[in-house]
Amino acid sequence: MMSEVLTAPLIGISRHRLATDGKGVTTLVAFHGCPLRCKYCLNDQCHDTEKIFRVVTPSQLLDELMIDNLYFLATGGGVCFGGGEPLLYSDFIQEFCKIKVPEWKVTLETSLNVPLQQLVRIKPYVTQYIIDIKDVNSDIYQSYTGVNNVIVLDNLQWLLSEGLSEHIVVRVPHIPDYNTEEDVARSKSILTEIGVVHLDEFAYKR
Numbered sequence: 001m002m003s004e005v006l007t008a009p010l011i012g013i014s015r016h017r018l019a020t021d022g023k024g025v026t027t028l029v030a031f032h033g034c035p036l037r038c039k040y041c042l043n044d045q046c047h048d049t050e051k052i053f054r055v056v057t058p059s060q061l062l063d064e065l066m067i068d069n070l071y072f073l074a075t076g077g078g079v080c081f082g083g084g085e086p087l088l089y090s091d092f093i094q095e096f097c098k099i100k101v102p103e104w105k106v107t108l109e110t111s112l113n114v115p116l117q118q119l120v121r122i123k124p125y126v127t128q129y130i131i132d133i134k135d136v137n138s139d140i141y142q143s144y145t146g147v148n149n150v151i152v153l154d155n156l157q158w159l160l161s162e163g164l165s166e167h168i169v170v171r172v173p174h175i176p177d178y179n180t181e182e183d184v185a186r187s188k189s190i191l192t193e194i195g196v197v198h199l200d201e202f203a204y205k206r
Contacts, residue, residue: 005057006057006058006091006092006095007055007056007057007092008031008055008056008089008092009031009032009033009049009052009054009055010029010030010031010032010052010053010054010055010056011030011031011032011043011045011046011051011052011053011083011084012028012030012053013027013028013029013030013054013064014027014028014030015027015068016068016071017080021080021082021107021109021130022077022078022080022105022107022127022128022130023075023076023077023105023128024071024072024074024075024076024077024078024105025068025071025072025074025075025077026072026077026078026079026080026105026107027065027068027078027079027080028079028080028082029061029065029079029080029081029082029086030043030046030082030083030084031046031081031082031083031084031085031086031088031089032046032049032051032052032083032084033046033047033083033084033085033088033089034046034047034083034084034085034088034111035085035088035111035113035114035147036085036111036113036145036146036147037145037146037147038134038144038145038146039144039178040175040176040204043082043083043084046083046084046085058092058095058096058098058099059099061096062096062099062100065079065100066101069101069104072101072103072104072105073101073103073104076105077104077105078100078103078104078105078106078107078127079100079104079105079106079107080106080107080108080109080130081093081106081107081108081109082108082109082110083109085110085111085113085114086108086109086110087108087110087112087114087118087119087122088114088118090114090118090119090121090122091121093106093108093122093125094121094122094125097122097125105127105128106125106126106127106128107126107127107128107129107130108122108126108128108129108130109130109132110129110130110131110132111131111132111134111145111152112131112133112151112152112155112156113145113147113149113151113152114151114155115151116151116154116155116158119155119158119159123159123162126167127167128167128168128169129159129164129167129168129169130169130171130200131156131168131169131170131171132171132173133149133152133156133170133171133172133187133191134149134173134175135172135173135175135178135179135183135184135187136149136153136186136187136190136191137179137183137186137187138150140175140178140179140183143178144175144178144179156168156170156194156196157194160194160195160196165195165196165197165198166197166198168196168197168198169198169199169200170191170196170198170199170200171199171200171202172184172187172188172191172199172200172201172202173201173202173203173204174201174202174203174204175204176203176204184201188201
């Protein structure tokens, strides 16, 4: 009996990104699917199955990214997994990382709103985490995303307990109609208290 081939649906591949998804030149690989329903979602196509532009295996993805191998090696860059929520496909990412060029850096853009085992699976391979925390306040988070943030905060604390604070950037956005400057300041204070070192504060545009 043949084993099932591991695949993942993508909504986009964006090449030659510089200083936006980690160090050096990176290629963003965006997965379909997300557990959140953010009111100002930048990639709402991640919820629409008709917007899937390709389904790939880890080796097929590697073949496509190899075209930029020299850029990755020369600049210390690599691949950034985003979406959507890339941790929905942690098994795919794990298999890809086993066959990729060892020098490639791996960045993960995530909401962390997934079961912990998804995070544990890919931890050995990730160079940098970019975490979109939305807001620490559970009511604000629920109102904006449609789900709660209990898993998010637990997962973040697990990463910090693993000594990864220098490899984590937490995004703390000003979200029109959902949080205030005081809310953002409160989130930043709490995040700093639990050990977050790198915070990225910015404002969503309507």
